[in-house]
Amino acid sequence: MTVPGQIEVTLAVGQQKELPAAPPGAAGPAGREMHAILEIGVRSHGGPGLPAAPGHGAGPVLAEVLIVDTSRSMLHPAAKLHAAKDATVAAVRLLPDGTAFAVLSGRFDATVVHPGPGRAPMAVAGSGERDAAERAVRILDADGGTAIGTWLDLARRLLKQQPAPVKHVSLLTDGRNEHDHRAAMSLENALDACEGRFVCDAWGIGDDWDAELLLGITRRLHGRAGAVRDESELRAAYEELVQGLLGTAVPELRIRLTPTPGTVIRRVTQVVPNEQELPAVPVGSGGRGTEYVTRAWGDEVRHFQAVLSADPTGRETGEDLQLAAVEVVVPDFGRPVRLPAPRPVLVRWTDNPLDASRQHPGVRRHELYQQASAAVAEAYRAWLCGTDGRVAADHALTRALALAGELGDPHLLGALRRIEDGGGTGDAGDTGDGEGGSGRGLGPGTGRVRAGLKDVDWQHLILSSAMTTPPEPPAPGSPPATPPGPGAAAEGGGEPGGLIECPDCKWLGPAGSAYCGGDCGRPLGGSPA
Numbered sequence: 001m002t003v004p005g006q007i008e009v010t011l012a013v014g015q016q017k018e019l020p021a022a023p024p025g026a027a028g029p030a031g032r033e034m035h036a037i038l039e040i041g042v043r044s045h046g047g048p049g050l051p052a053a054p055g056h057g058a059g060p061v062l063a064e065v066l067i068v069d070t071s072r073s074m075l076h077p078a079a080k081l082h083a084a085k086d087a088t089v090a091a092v093r094l095l096p097d098g099t100a101f102a103v104l105s106g107r108f109d110a111t112v113v114h115p116g117p118g119r120a121p122m123a124v125a126g127s128g129e130r131d132a133a134e135r136a137v138r139i140l141d142a143d144g145g146t147a148i149g150t151w152l153d154l155a156r157r158l159l160k161q162q163p164a165p166v167k168h169v170s171l172l173t174d175g176r177n178e179h180d181h182r183a184a185m186s187l188e189n190a191l192d193a194c195e196g197r198f199v200c201d202a203w204g205i206g207d208d209w210d211a212e213l214l215l216g217i218t219r220r221l222h223g224r225a226g227a228v229r230d231e232s233e234l235r236a237a238y239e240e241l242v243q244g245l246l247g248t249a250v251p252e253l254r255i256r257l258t259p260t261p262g263t264v265i266r267r268v269t270q271v272v273p274n275e276q277e278l279p280a281v282p283v284g285s286g287g288r289g290t291e292y293v294t295r296a297w298g299d300e301v302r303h304f305q306a307v308l309s310a311d312p313t314g315r316e317t318g319e320d321l322q323l324a325a326v327e328v329v330v331p332d333f334g335r336p337v338r339l340p341a342p343r344p345v346l347v348r349w350t351d352n353p354l355d356a357s358r359q360h361p362g363v364r365r366h367e368l369y370q371q372a373s374a375a376v377a378e379a380y381r382a383w384l385c386g387t388d389g390r391v392a393a394d395h396a397l398t399r400a401l402a403l404a405g406e407l408g409d410p411h412l413l414g415a416l417r418r419i420e421d422g423g424g425t426g427d428a429g430d431t432g433d434g435e436g437g438s439g440r441g442l443g444p445g446t447g448r449v450r451a452g453l454k455d456v457d458w459q460h461l462i463l464s465s466a467m468t469t470p471p472e473p474p475a476p477g478s479p480p481a482t483p484p485g486p487g488a489a490a491e492g493g494g495e496p497g498g499l500i501e502c503p504d505c506k507w508l509g510p511a512g513s514a515y516c517g518g519d520c521g522r523p524l525g526g527s528p529a
Helices: 079-094 127-138 148-159 187-194 211-220 231-246 353-357 361-384 386-407 410-418 455-466
Strands: 007-015 018-020 033-043 062-069 100-106 110-114 166-173 199-204 225-227 250-259 264-272 280-282 290-297 300-309 321-329 343-350 499-501 508-510
Touching: 007 250, 007 321, 007 343, 018 353, 033 250, 033 264, 033 321, 033 343, 033 361, 062 079, 062 148, 062 231, 079 100, 079 127, 079 166, 079 231, 100 127, 100 148, 110 127, 110 148, 148 166, 148 187, 148 211, 166 211, 166 231, 187 211, 199 211, 199 231, 211 225, 211 455, 225 455, 250 264, 250 300, 264 290, 264 361, 290 300, 300 321, 300 361, 361 386, 361 455, 386 410, 410 455
Parallel strands: 018 343, 062 100, 062 166, 166 199, 199 225
Antiparallel strands: 007 033, 033 300, 100 110, 250 290, 250 321, 264 300, 280 290, 321 343, 499 508
């Protein structure tokens, strides 16, 4: 039962359990890899977001650094700099009293625009501070080059001593990191220093920003990349961003995987709403578990792909065995959190090649997104070759369109149709960055790249191809895509039967296990599979 003010976290594990039990080396390393989709949701049940006093002491819930690109290119046209000022001021105006914040100007180096010289590293939002920040932002001018690593490093130093549970950086740029070689700190070194310190969302504006640059930053810093097609859209985008931050329900959530003996965790990757590799953090006190940190959750659902490997030698075939236990851990931040029970990741070794060849739909969906993103990148590279690459660009675009159709992703399809000859321009409100428009109602298209495209059109498409969505839920009463087998409740969204611990080797497995799946293999007295 959920109590008032309590946040609820849900966890479901989806997988195709069968793996080939062929002799070692016969099926290759991939034949021993188990791919499981972890679906994690956070629901605040209408609560107000983070408490005013996180943990056991009072303090701000958010510390925000707003970075404005003020390189010379922001003056061409000047509308970019005006839009950046308007958006920054609008974001500052939304910060509640008590919020720690700073505004930075980014060129060859980074400087603090507000608070001014001789002040504390970060201002504390209030009526006077918001007015002072607006005055400082309004007089910003643009000159110099772009060295984003120095911008992020200054933000890191400002946020270092802040106690707020949510530390966030909003980065806006209109260009590419062209002066990295002259910077006091390279972007790569800055990302190494900043990773795990704060969340960064990065935005592109104008006609010369680099989608891969924005994606590289946000994938490392647990944020999201976006862009606006028209400068006038930036203010609304920033207001939406700040409102989302203030509605954060859980500042940090950790996925804990505890493998059974003989199981190796290869990787854990976020796959919805975008792809992010999650670094591993060993669990202390000599435990076998490994934790993967995720940050800044609102009311939302995210999907993660866990890849485990194991050796079937000496294991029973046709029986559910445990490879790992999955738990969700949320550090204390001052609100009650209802956590789900641990879920098992299972394997059933099989000699049937047909069973072993089946793939879970979530895993397949992620592979399709990777293929679509690669096809977009291939089409862009071919387009850069001009007339010599026209045929290759058309072929890659056709493949991307087919993959978007198989995925049933209208946002990606609409973004692709923006660059397709005869494909229309998308629905009203389609930004091409995965945030708006449905792609429905467009003409059939030709599969050929539209003439007269600019480079920025491709940058928007690259951002769109990096956004992912879960499959549409089945209609009520429709049969499942794959008939459930033994242990299906533990794999999906239903309540699992719980876990059992082997008294000898301490293996954790499904409560109904007939045998231990660990080192000893002893009978456990459960119901046979």
